[in-house]
Amino acid sequence: MTADHRRAAVLCGIGTWLPPRVVTNDDLAQQLDTSDEWIRSRTGIRERRVIDPGTSTSDLAVEAGARALKSAGGGNVDLVIVATTTPDHPCPSTAPEVASRLGLTGVPAFDLNAVCAGFVYSLATAVGHIVAGIASRVLVIGADTFTTVLNPHDRTTVAIFGDGAGAVVLRAGTADEPGALGPFDLGSDGTNAELLIVPAGGSRQRGSGQPLDPADVHFRMDGQPVFRNAVTRMSESAAKVLAQAGWRIEDVDRFACHQANARILTAVARTLEVPEERVVMNVDRVGNTVAASIPLVLADAAAAGDIVPGHRVLITSFGAGLGWGSTVITWPDIDLG
Numbered sequence: 001m002t003a004d005h006r007r008a009a010v011l012c013g014i015g016t017w018l019p020p021r022v023v024t025n026d027d028l029a030q031q032l033d034t035s036d037e038w039i040r041s042r043t044g045i046r047e048r049r050v051i052d053p054g055t056s057t058s059d060l061a062v063e064a065g066a067r068a069l070k071s072a073g074g075g076n077v078d079l080v081i082v083a084t085t086t087p088d089h090p091c092p093s094t095a096p097e098v099a100s101r102l103g104l105t106g107v108p109a110f111d112l113n114a115v116c117a118g119f120v121y122s123l124a125t126a127v128g129h130i131v132a133g134i135a136s137r138v139l140v141i142g143a144d145t146f147t148t149v150l151n152p153h154d155r156t157t158v159a160i161f162g163d164g165a166g167a168v169v170l171r172a173g174t175a176d177e178p179g180a181l182g183p184f185d186l187g188s189d190g191t192n193a194e195l196l197i198v199p200a201g202g203s204r205q206r207g208s209g210q211p212l213d214p215a216d217v218h219f220r221m222d223g224q225p226v227f228r229n230a231v232t233r234m235s236e237s238a239a240k241v242l243a244q245a246g247w248r249i250e251d252v253d254r255f256a257c258h259q260a261n262a263r264i265l266t267a268v269a270r271t272l273e274v275p276e277e278r279v280v281m282n283v284d285r286v287g288n289t290v291a292a293s294i295p296l297v298l299a300d301a302a303a304a305g306d307i308v309p310g311h312r313v314l315i316t317s318f319g320a321g322l323g324w325g326s327t328v329i330t331w332p333d334i335d336l337g
């Protein structure tokens with residue numbers, strides 16, 4: 001096989017951060033009409049992390065970003081992207097503050113909101129900047145404090161989501177190097193926006209001239225159609241990206257699927273015919289951490305020695321929007337901190 005010297009974006013650092021407070025299913029069962037048995041059997045989740053008062057998304061993003069930069073051997077970056085749906089403020093975006101707190105004042109920085117698909121969309125955006133020569137080293141952070149938009153009395157959503165952050169550094173390199181990201185498959189379907197929505201807080205509600213209904217500030221989810229869409233969209237997208245990459249399903253050493261629900265992961269793996277032991281999973285310990293989900297599960301699996309250098313990893317994600325995205329990477333030999 002001939003070497004492929006095309007310019008590419010190569011993963012060279014990874015870091016994560018979880019808020020220290022653990023909330024178990026039994027803790028939830030003390031406040032809500034639910035049980036550890038129900039949550040574990042329907043979602044695979046045992047516990048999740050939740051921020052304490054006074055903590056916000058940028059705090060998690062800075063911690064994960066600092067660890068990713070350290071893992072990449074320090075040095076500067078020339079772009080910062082923060083994938084988040086729970087920014088510190090509706091305006092301005094969170095990324096400039098995160099960049100400044102990391103000592104990167106002056107570096108271009110913006111937020112990208114594609115909900116649970118936000119990290120894969122951000123990777124694709126960073127790859128585009130690097131391949132086009134606009135940037136040569138990019139910090140991509142997925143950070144969400146999704147518990148801040150949940151209705152604390154809604155057992156269907158409180159059981160599922162947790163807070164967290166994960167980050168990677170991408171550098172310019174060549175397509176034949178381990179760690180080179182891509183190809184990508186990205187997609188969206190706005191006709192199903194109502195399935196996962198926070199109705200208030202944006203221009204639709206603010207410009208309506210109607211008084212605010214307090215219930216509309218919380219996230220709403222229609223669980224069963226979301227489940228079906230998640231399985232279909234992630235399976236189709238993952239199959240497309242494999243075809244683009246020229247990989248067969250047997251070539252996939254590890255499958256990193258958005259950690260929404262263990263049953264969704266199992267169903268996607270079954271549809272694609274990926275053996276169960278190749279599916280990486282941490283949803284039991286962190287729940288659905290939205291934009292942080294993919295970097296958190298990759299870092300956890302790498303730290304546990306379940307993903308090792310040379311492994312061919314298939315990544316797929318899905319979330320509100322609807323939006324979805326997939327990519328592939330051959331895992332590089334990086335410092336895991």
Ligand code: ACO
Binds near residue numbers: 035156159224264288
């Ligand atoms: N504890 C106890 N009972 C519950 C709970 C709970 N935590 N949550 C729901 N129930 C009840 C429901 O109220 C319902 O009761 P009813 O029959 O009296 O009405 C019953 O359990 C069954 O509810 P279903 O919705 O049929 O349960 P299902 O097996 O579909 O599981 C779940 C619900 C876990 C939400 C599932 O539909 C799911 O995982 N959907 C996908 C969710 C998801 O991944 N969302 C994130 C997408 S990412 C993003 O972009 C934000």
